[in-house]
Amino acid sequence: MYATVLHGPEDIRYEQVADPTILAPTDAIIQLSATCICGSDLWPYRGIATNDQPMHMGHEYCGVVIEVGREVRNIKPGQFVVGSFCLSDNTCPHCQFGFQSSCMQREFMTGAQAPYARVPLADGTLVATTEMPDTIMVQHMLAVSDVLGTGWYGAVAAGVREGGTVVVVGDGAVGLMAVMAAQQLGAERIIAMSRHESRQKLAREFGATDIVQERGEDGIARIMDLTDGIGVESVVEAVGMEQSMQQAMGACRPGGTIGYVGVPHGVSFDGQQLFFKQQRMLGGPAPVRRFLPDLMDRVLQGRIQPGKVFDLVLPLDQVAEGYRAMDERRAIKTMLTV
Amino acid sequence: MYATVLHGPEDIRYEQVADPTILAPTDAIIQLSATCICGSDLWPYRGIATNDQPMHMGHEYCGVVIEVGREVRNIKPGQFVVGSFCLSDNTCPHCQFGFQSSCMQREFMTGAQAPYARVPLADGTLVATTEMPDTIMVQHMLAVSDVLGTGWYGAVAAGVREGGTVVVVGDGAVGLMAVMAAQQLGAERIIAMSRHESRQKLAREFGATDIVQERGEDGIARIMDLTDGIGVESVVEAVGMEQSMQQAMGACRPGGTIGYVGVPHGVSFDGQQLFFKQQRMLGGPAPVRRFLPDLMDRVLQGRIQPGKVFDLVLPLDQVAEGYRAMDERRAIKTMLTV
Incomplete structure (x- = not known):
């Protein structure tokens, strides 16, 4: 063949x-x-x-x-x-x-x-x-x-729950599927971080309630604006780069959970930063x-x-x-x- | 005064x-x-x-x-x-x-x-x-x-549950209290990693069912022996050093949870290692x-x-x-x- x-x-x-x-x-x-x-x-x-x-x-x-x-x-x-x-x-x-x-x-x-x-x-x-x-x-x-399946796991790993708040970092196919998963799992607010118009449209169709176009510190600031300075309970990281991981950590509230499903490339974590952020993390295939x-x-x-x-x-x-x-x-x- | x-x-x-x-x-x-x-x-x-x-x-x-x-x-x-x-x-x-x-x-x-x-x-x-x-x-x-309170949080962060299996890394006061917490939270098997006889005695008094004296790779191998090669669901890391964190990750099964309450000093994580270990982590004060x-x-x-x-x-x-x-x-x- x-x-x-x-x-x-x-x-x-x-x-x-x-x-x-x-x-x-x-x-x-x-x-x-x-x-x-x-x-x-x-x-x-x-x-x-x-x-x-x-x-x-x-x-x-x-x-x-x-x-x-x-x-x-x-x-x-x-x-x-x-x-x-x-x-x-x-x-x-x-x-x-x-x-x-x-x-x-x-x-x-x-x-x-x-x-x-x-x-x-x-x-x-x-x-x-x-x-x-x-x-x-x-x-x-x-x-x-x-x-x-990967977007779904991301949402489950991020502890998405009925009535919860979610940020999805990454508007690739997995990120968009994580939006769909969060919607199916009953999240009330689903914020998709996306700069591309066609992907924003799909994200909305799949259940995103808000779109944040900014990245990095600006993106984090926008999430904080949208959540009264609190951050969200659940973040799905669906990219696997240093910047996207920092964005995920910046968007997540203390005691919140990050599900990361983008295979990390060049990402490392400082133990003390992770400790004081006090966020639950679960990744993997x-x-x-x-x-x-x-x-x-x-x-x-x-x-x-x-x-x-x-x-x-x-x-x-x-x-x-x-x-x-x-x-x-x-x-x-x-x-x-x- | x-x-x-x-x-x-x-x-x-x-x-x-x-x-x-x-x-x-x-x-x-x-x-x-x-x-x-x-x-x-x-x-x-x-x-x-x-x-x-x-x-x-x-x-x-x-x-x-x-x-x-x-x-x-x-x-x-x-x-x-x-x-x-x-x-x-x-x-x-x-x-x-x-x-x-x-x-x-x-x-x-x-x-x-x-x-x-x-x-x-x-x-x-x-x-x-x-x-x-x-x-x-x-x-x-x-x-x-x-x-x-810190040992208790470590056990809760590690997802200790009724009937569960737990490893406590560190036989300092916090580690010993984590043993007590795990016992109170109903864990069935509590493995304390301890090299000091007086601390082993207290660990047993507080509820440890097994003591592992070995450290590092030998300690991990011993935990694997004790758990039929599976690892445990919950690990409390109560030291905050690189070696103890590696021990915690080595003892934890995929899908298990590490609660880390030793303030990390000189600890860093490789993103890809963390990803493929597929362990839930929650730390913090x-x-x-x-x-x-x-x-x-x-x-x-x-x-x-x-x-x-x-x-x-x-x-x-x-x-x-x-x-x-x-x-x-x-x-x-x-x-x-x-």
């Missing part, structure tokens, strides 16, 4: 590779219904966190199971499934504690920007629907796999598997339409243009049809 | 100073029933975090109110009171949110290693008993003011005021005897010896009688 391979900075190729096959008895092979490009794919694309080897890209996926290994019990060929970018057995103590993204057997999904993909730990990782969803649902189910059944239900019931975060849809063989569009910020998130 | 003044590293003097007076209409003057030396007093004593000016030492106190400013409404002369080392109005949004140690008017108590002391923000800071407690209760009430009524009740009902943490009792005029004994680790915590 043809698939997406990164050969070096900005060198994305859609090229012939070996078809995926069952390697372990716990694997499944799926035929993707659609796939997409993640903000985190841009790190290696931009030459940060690269690999010497060509990388088989893609970790967001949904599709139909076509083959399973001999130890797979719950997942069957013909089922429509969604999985997380973190592969997990869903039975180890960390999984049972709700942190499947720290599964004792954790692997990270790769090679999903392709028509077919191998999914290790299929029983633990994949969640099947009872029926084949309508085609129109595919974009929303795809979004559940990572971008919504999202345990999407914990939320999958609930989020898939919300999609199938038509309560949320997270696929709206895809503002560019390209056929898979134009994947390189999809990367370029996201890198140049012409697109929030690119969906790839197969 | 005579009071305790630090003139420079290791230069503690019990010397004549001006009597405290009402400076603001929200002040109270108390006559101390007893006072004590805090582990954090040793930082300036050892020349770390010093001051150019002579420092009036002491921030743990209980005693009888002898005078109040004209705006003090709830506290009256003749009452026995306990207060926190953080002075707070108990009415601002941060106080109402339970984080009185980040009160918008926060000040830190000073000058309590003396027979009399001024307590600013008396209405917000002080909690009075309905009756004059027995003399035997004074040591326990004094411990509530900071050392128990303890909002003791939140817990005071409950803790004072537990003492008066005889359910806890936190004053047992004082293993050296000296008259106030021998305060310098009290500092030396703690500095040289001959004493866990020194109580000073007035």
Whole structure:
């Protein structure tokens, strides 16, 4: 088959590779219904966190199971499934504690920007629907796999509660999904920090009650204005840079909580600053598997339409243009049809 | 009166100073029933975090109110009171949110290693008993003011729950009080990390179910042995050094929580390490005021005897010896009688 391979900075190729096959008895092979490009794919694309080897890209996926290994019990060929970018057995103590993204057997999904993909730990990782969803649902189910799941975890990690106040730092796809999550979780006030008009519009559509355009100290001052000098209970940090983290800490009230889901790059914390800020912090790769059944239900019931975060849809063989569009910020998130 | 003044590293003097007076209409003057030396007093004593000016030492106190400013409404002369080392109005949004140690008017108590002391923000800071407690209760009430309150906050910040598993890093007075707090909060397994026999004994008396003597990587390996390779849900870090913080992070399971109450000295965190550890963290100066009524009740009902943490009792005029004994680790915590 043809698939997406990164050969070096900005060198994305859609090229012939070996078809995926069952390697372990716990694997499944799926035929993707659609796939997409993640903000985190841009790190290696931009030459940060690269690999010497060509990388088989893609970790967001949904599709139909076509083959399973001999130890797979719950997942069957013909089922429509969604999985997380973190592969997990869903039975180890960390999984049972709700942190499947720290599964004792954790692997990270790769090679999903392709028509077919191998999914290790299929029983633990994949969640099947009872029926084949309508085609129109595919974009929303795809979004559940990572971008919504990560935004959702950000909001949960930030302690978002019914009637609470939330700031979302970052108007990328994950930030926008965190806005949707905060709205679904019942937050009363959701302040999205966004400088881009198209993203502000989506943020409002997803439930943002206020938009703050300013950044850095000005942004923090604006949040303080909006909250009578108190700050908010919950902050979702969805960028992973020093400035955005400082913004998150500046917006959060003492005793409030920061959920950080942007993988930190060049971020460090001074222990004493953290101590005196007195803010609860929880980050990490999202345990999407914990939320999958609930989020898939919300999609199938038509309560949320997270696929709206895809503002560019390209056929898979134009994947390189999809990367370029996201890198140049012409697109929030690119969906790839197969 | 005579009071305790630090003139420079290791230069503690019990010397004549001006009597405290009402400076603001929200002040109270108390006559101390007893006072004590805090582990954090040793930082300036050892020349770390010093001051150019002579420092009036002491921030743990209980005693009888002898005078109040004209705006003090709830506290009256003749009452026995306990207060926190953080002075707070108990009415601002941060106080109402339970984080009185980040009160918008926060000040830190000073000058309590003396027979009399001024307590600013008396209405917000002080909690009075309905009756004059027995003399035997004074040591326990004094411990509530900071050392128990801080250990208690550490356990609450670490999310200690009924039936939970806890590691306490640090066998100083605060660590020992965190063990007591974890026991009171219903933890099933309480692992105290302690190398000193007398402290291990107290830890067991306060509720520790296991003692780990090893430190660093060996200590972490021992915790992993004791928890089937999982780690614990809750860790209280009660030291504030790089090694102890790494120990805390090593003992905590993914999705677990670290409550850190040792003021960090020379501690920094790498953002990406923190992210992938996926541990909830909450630190800060303890909002003791939140817990005071409950803790004072537990003492008066005889359910806890936190004053047992004082293993050296000296008259106030021998305060310098009290500092030396703690500095040289001959004493866990020194109580000073007035």
